[in-house]
Amino acid sequence: MSIALQLLLMPLAAFLVGLAMVLMMRKVRASVERRIGPPWYQPLFDIYKLFAKDTQISHGVMHDVAIMMVLGGIICVVLFLPVPGMSGLSAKGDLITLLYLMMVPSLGMALGVGQTANPNGSIGIARALTAMAGYEIPFFICVAGAALHYGTTDLNQILTIQQHGGHLEHWGIVQMPLLAVAALFAVHAMLGKEPFEIYVAPAEIATGPMVEMSGKYLGTLFVMQCFQLFTVSVLYTTLFLGGGFSWFTLLLKAFAVVFISVLVTNVYPRYRTDDVLRWQWKWPTGIALLGLGMVMLQIGR
Amino acid sequence: MNAFDLLLYLALATLLPSLLAPKGRSGGMLTTLAYLLQVWLLFSLLPSVSQGGSVAACLEFAAFGHTIGWQLNGFGWFFALITAVSALIASAYATGGWERQCDHASRLHSLMALNVLAMYLLLGAADLISLFIGWELVSWAGFLLMAAPGGQSVQAALRYLIYALAGALALLTAIVLIEQSSGTIQLDALRGALASLPDGLSWVVLALVFVGFGVKLAMPPFHLWQAPAYGYADGPAAAFLGAISSRMGLFGLCLVLVQMVGLERLVGLALPFSFFDAQSLLAWAAAITLIVPTYIALTQNDARLLLAWHGIGQGGFMLLGLMLGNDLGTAGGLLHVLNHASYQAPLFLAVTAVVYRTGTADLDRLGGLIARMPWAYVTLLLGIIGLAGLPPMNGFVSKWLIYKGLLDAQMPLLFVAAVIGTLGTILSVYKLIHNIFLGQLRAEHREVTDAPWGMTGPMLLIAGFAFISGMLPGLGLYLVEPAAAALGLPMPSFDLSAIHAPNGALDMLVVVSALIGAIGFGALLFLNAGRSYRTQPLDNYAGGHFLTAQTRYQYSHHFYAGLLRVIGPWMRPWLVALEQGSGHFLDLASAASRGLYYHNGLRFLVFGTVVGLLWLLIVV
Amino acid sequence: MPDYPIYRDPPEQCRTPDAEERSLWGRTLERIADHCRARSLFVLHYCTGCGAIELPPSMTSRFDLERVGMQPMVTPRQADLLLITGYLSVKTLKRVILTYEQMQGPKYVMGFGSCTINGGMYWNSYATVKRLDQYLPVDMYIAGCMPRPEAIQQAFLQLMEKIDSGRAQNWKEYYRRYDHYLGEQQALFGEQFHTPTDVIGEARHYSLFGPETLGEHTAKLAKYDLYHPGQGAVDALEVKR
Incomplete structure (x- = not known):
């Protein structure tokens, strides 16, 4: 497939899958609460409605540019994430590049929220960055362990190593079970779900970063959520679940990752900011460090 | 007379204009022009210093049976180039308008020129004595530049001087030890010469060198002096000092550790009863330098101090990369010196522009300036993206090289330490840009405008370079190559835009183009999706509350309350207490001895003799 | 009773539609948008009065408003539908007006219970606002004291039908x-x-x-x-x- 076509199809596929994931999240939440939940087209309708608002408020140039950065940054991330049949630009930037590119939309959002000049938003961003300091440390320990285990940071090579022979035994989760568990905790916090949902906290800080977002501004954040669900779950699948031979297996695994997260979410209230840090720095970090030790023993150093 | 001689003479001549024409702007303009010439001269030196070559100066003299001379090689050239460009930008900025608010502009210019000259003398040292001469000159010139504004900066500069003197004594001892054990002081002859020293002596030399040069790098536990000394200096001077000055310590440390001792020997030097060898110990010292000052920066309320603390932390990054000894780590460590200078200078200059217009750098007394000072905002934004090490800026490239180098060297814990430092940087730089430029505009800053173009131009120029060299990292790596060659360290294969590695490559041109293309697509979607109305900041959700200019509708103080509740207990300033305590103890001891002396001279004499004899007894 | 000029119906106005409105493409997009608007109402509750108590049963598993795409939102910027659930004092009306103005169009207002229609049981109070639509354009009233969840849902469905057919232009x-x-x-x-x-x-x-x-x-x-x-x-x- 030509690279130009891939660059078009990869974000499109990511968006559609992300929409389905959002739908699944809402459906699962409804089931847990013994409701019926929204119809299948609901995520799409929400986004279309938001983009079709007649009036919307901008708080300045940076507020506008931030929305472009959010959308552009998150699309750019997807281009570096190989999926079955399409490797996109993943040969030109490795795992570390991908992880740092994932921070660009967050940075854009942080700047835009800053310009909306609402302290609820600023508190939200302060909390989001604090939560990031919480979950990125265990996640990067897992990434370091995985990179050492595979001996590479090239995502295509990581996939090839795991899919070698077509059996389970090369999967990251079999080879590095502790790291996979720790990374799952970190991924859960990365998706910003309860009990780590400190930066949205509608009842406390009025949805934090989203407080001044209307119309297409909010719509872009909805789109970002779709992409984020896709990126994070597919990245986890790539690192620990052997990626996918086909779209079917990939989506099965990616949906499973999100599903676990969503199931956990619905039975928890929200932690306090410092408790998020303490929890993330105690359990996932501890497990990840043990896992890292195991990887170091395996590679013989 | 070769180009290096010319450079030294020119650096000397750069002192003159501001001394001869202390009033008006002509002195500053001539100084800036002289720096431009210096940069040109340095570029003309490039062919002769690349491929491990060097250029000797005609300046030399004989002392103690040794020839003391100066000779510039690729490693020194790399640092000299950054020095000249930093001075050029800082001087252009000062001349472009900043000095209108300054009553000692000519002193600032001449002191900066003195610093540049001293740094050339250090970077071009051909032997240990000229190295020490350069080192002392750098310390003294740095002290004068730091103390130039007076007031609290003098206190900070004096504190630096005490640390620097301690460091210089350690360095002098190390030089004597090296000379005694190897019989030569010529740096070329000393290449790898220290590898054969016995373990005990090696540790002593390493410790002395670490103290000597580590003080300048402000590596913990010697980190307390740097932030106030740099932060409270004049704005352009702070940019110059922050960009390059403390890198002199890195230069010296690499000279001894990499060139004289050699990294293989460091790996072989095992610390008894532990898993550490000298190399990993130094790498961990670098990691601590990276983490501790970064999280101290997070708690700062003064924008200049915040940046200065980050400068220390980034120094740890460079040393970390250089201690790895593999190709990616070397390239990353050296490239980070250049990249750090190229974003730290605009950061300091942008903050100085804010101080120039508002009169304060207090992060609790600013806010919303983006609407009033957009160009300062753009500069600061480019700078913080570089400092945080995110794409598309050049800071990302050098950090990527270091991360990759750490993973290639199979040091995952150091990798995690580097990530922890980066996370702290991201948190703290967001606080910086948020508290100055975002949020509600304060009523007293309603009439503020951007700094004059003479100031905005230079800072935008250097921030633009930070972006371009992020897109085309080959530009920087091309300059790094002679330095790595002079040190005898390997370099990865690279071209203008990409760094090649068999297990994960990076092509920044593709990354940046993809990012810009995707953002362009986002812009297309955004601009076609219905119009928006730009409202004023007080039209804002406040739970139904009517906002007025009296409402302090801003969240800036104690920005990361949740985080500090967790890490706060680890950040008690016990080292500050120790420093103050030892200061007070010395005060007390000197007062006591003085009292004894004046009170009863004979008893003092007896006491002194007894102590002296005891000391001799123990030593002999 | 004070002599307020009472506003009844918006005068019919002949407005020349602009080119974009006339084009088939524009009309199609607008038609889809109207459908989406009707099916994706983000609700802001202004819970001043007792009517708020009827919302939890409407939202939760008994009736589940998410089936028709309604979600609670917390700030006026994000919301489409403002629910005034019960009586308004003069003080709270100021906040309602501010909140309404901070919402982004198309936006809809729904008055809950007789208090918003005529003051209800607070008719004699000096501090209670009698008629909401004097101060804001109201799209739908629900009579009753209090209206039951069934009535609320009936009103929501009627409002959605009105939005879907493009008639909810009061904003x-x-x-x-x-x-x-x-x-x-x-x-x-x-x-x-x-x-x-x-x-x-x-x-x-x-x-x-x-x-x-x-x-x-x-x-x-x-x-x-x-x-x-x-x-x-x-x-x-x-x-x-």
Whole structure:
């Protein structure tokens, strides 16, 4: 497939899958609460409605540019994430590049929220960055362990190593079970779900970063959520679940990752900011460090 | 007379204009022009210093049976180039308008020129004595530049001087030890010469060198002096000092550790009863330098101090990369010196522009300036993206090289330490840009405008370079190559835009183009999706509350309350207490001895003799 | 009873539709948008009165409003539908007006219970607002004291049908007849009443200007210079409230 076509199809596929994931999240939440939940087209309708608002408020140039950065940054991330049949630009930037590119939309959002000049938003961003300091440390320990285990940071090579022979035994989760568990905790916090949902906290800080977002501004954040669900779950699948031979297996695994997260979410209230840090720095970090030790023993150093 | 001689003479001549024409702007303009010439001269030196070559100066003299001379090689050239460009930008900025608010502009210019000259003398040292001469000159010139504004900066500069003197004594001892054990002081002859020293002596030399040069790098536990000394200096001077000055310590440390001792020997030097060898110990010292000052920066309320603390932390990054000894780590460590200078200078200059217009750098007394000072905002934004090490800026490239180098060297814990430092940087730089430029505009800053173009131009120029060299990292790596060659360290294969590695490559041109293309697509979607109305900041959700200019509708103080509740207990300033305590103890001891002396001279004499004899007894 | 000029129906206006509205593409997009709007109402509850208690059963598993795409939102910027659940005092009405102006169009207002229609059991109170639609354009009232969840849902479905067919355009009246609404607000709160939202500027920006957007009441706003953000706006807001 030509690279130009891939660059078009990869974000499109990511968006559609992300929409389905959002739908699944809402459906699962409804089931847990013994409701019926929204119809299948609901995520799409929400986004279309938001983009079709007649009036919307901008708080300045940076507020506008931030929305472009959010959308552009998150699309750019997807281009570096190989999926079955399409490797996109993943040969030109490795795992570390991908992880740092994932921070660009967050940075854009942080700047835009800053310009909306609402302290609820600023508190939200302060909390989001604090939560990031919480979950990125265990996640990067897992990434370091995985990179050492595979001996590479090239995502295509990581996939090839795991899919070698077509059996389970090369999967990251079999080879590095502790790291996979720790990374799952970190991924859960990365998706910003309860009990780590400190930066949205509608009842406390009025949805934090989203407080001044209307119309297409909010719509872009909805789109970002779709992409984020896709990126994070597919990245986890790539690192620990052997990626996918086909779209079917990939989506099965990616949906499973999100599903676990969503199931956990619905039975928890929200932690306090410092408790998020303490929890993330105690359990996932501890497990990840043990896992890292195991990887170091395996590679013989 | 070769180009290096010319450079030294020119650096000397750069002192003159501001001394001869202390009033008006002509002195500053001539100084800036002289720096431009210096940069040109340095570029003309490039062919002769690349491929491990060097250029000797005609300046030399004989002392103690040794020839003391100066000779510039690729490693020194790399640092000299950054020095000249930093001075050029800082001087252009000062001349472009900043000095209108300054009553000692000519002193600032001449002191900066003195610093540049001293740094050339250090970077071009051909032997240990000229190295020490350069080192002392750098310390003294740095002290004068730091103390130039007076007031609290003098206190900070004096504190630096005490640390620097301690460091210089350690360095002098190390030089004597090296000379005694190897019989030569010529740096070329000393290449790898220290590898054969016995373990005990090696540790002593390493410790002395670490103290000597580590003080300048402000590596913990010697980190307390740097932030106030740099932060409270004049704005352009702070940019110059922050960009390059403390890198002199890195230069010296690499000279001894990499060139004289050699990294293989460091790996072989095992610390008894532990898993550490000298190399990993130094790498961990670098990691601590990276983490501790970064999280101290997070708690700062003064924008200049915040940046200065980050400068220390980034120094740890460079040393970390250089201690790895593999190709990616070397390239990353050296490239980070250049990249750090190229974003730290605009950061300091942008903050100085804010101080120039508002009169304060207090992060609790600013806010919303983006609407009033957009160009300062753009500069600061480019700078913080570089400092945080995110794409598309050049800071990302050098950090990527270091991360990759750490993973290639199979040091995952150091990798995690580097990530922890980066996370702290991201948190703290967001606080910086948020508290100055975002949020509600304060009523007293309603009439503020951007700094004059003479100031905005230079800072935008250097921030633009930070972006371009992020897109085309080959530009920087091309300059790094002679330095790595002079040190005898390997370099990865690279071209203008990409760094090649068999297990994960990076092509920044593709990354940046993809990012810009995707953002362009986002812009297309955004601009076609219905119009928006730009409202004023007080039209804002406040739970139904009517906002007025009296409402302090801003969240800036104690920005990361949740985080500090967790890490706060680890950040008690016990080292500050120790420093103050030892200061007070010395005060007390000197007062006591003085009292004894004046009170009863004979008893003092007896006491002194007894102590002296005891000391001799123990030593002999 | 005070002698308020009572607003009944918006006058029929003949407006020439612009080119975009006439084009088939534009009309198709607008039709889809209307359908989406009807099926994706983000709700802001203004829970001043007892009516709020009827919302949890409507939202939760008994009736589950998410089935028709309704979600609670917490700030006016994000919301489409403002629910005024019960009586309004003079003090809370100020906040309701501010909240309404901070919502982004198309936006809809629904009055819960008889209190919003005629003051209900608070008819004799000096501090209670009798008729909500004097101050804001209201799209739908639900009678009752209190309306049951079934009635609430009936109203939601009717509102959705109205939105879907493109008839829920009351929010534009606020821009077109801003002078009228501001006059009512000033009659109640005093002549110095104004909000930080630039309604006139927005009307001009989005071509929602009508013959009654400006008038004798909006002329009183001139002294606050609210509509030139950055110049006098901040000073204007320094008025003690």
